[in-house]
Amino acid sequence: MQQKDLQVLVETVSKQSFNKPFLHQATFNSRLRTTGGRYLLRTHNLEFNPKQLELFGMEEFIKIVKHELCHYHLHIEGRGYKHQDIEFKTLLKQVGGSRYCQSVPGSRRQSKWIYLYTCKSCAQPYPRKRQMDVKRYRCGKCGGRLKxxxxxRREEADQSS
Known part of the structure; x- marks a missing residue:
C-alpha cells in the first residue's frame, strides 16, 4: 500500500465509521516500533506502522485506523481524546476500533544479560535485567549486603529455567 492509498483508506474509514471528514495527512512511519499508529496533536496528522499491515492484515489495520481517528475527531471537537477518558473509550467501542495493537515480533529490545545477585547473609536470590550497584542496595529480607x-546470557538463562 502506498501513501496515497493510505490517505484514501483513512478518509473512507472516517466517512463510514464517524460520518465526519478527515482533513489532514495520513502517512506511514516505519520508525514506529511498539505502536500501531500515532495521532500528532499539533498538526492533527496520523502516522501508522506499516509492519502492522504487513504482519496482521487489513482487518487489524483498519481497527488501528479507527483508534487513531477516535483521537483525531475527539481532539478536534474539544472532547476527551486520551486513552483514559470515558468519551474515548465509548467512541472506540461504538466504531469497533482496537484498544491495543498486536506486538510486532522483535520490536522490543531485550537485554542480552540476566544478572543474579544474592544476599551474603541469608542467600536470598535477586535476578535482575539491569546491572545494579551492590554498594548502594541491600537485601529486602534481612538488610544484608548483596553480591x-x-x-x-539471556539464552543461557532461558535454557536453565
Missing part, C-alpha cells in the same frame, strides 16, 4: 553471583 553479584552470576552474569548469564
Amino acid at each position: 553479584l553471583q552470576s552474569k548469564l
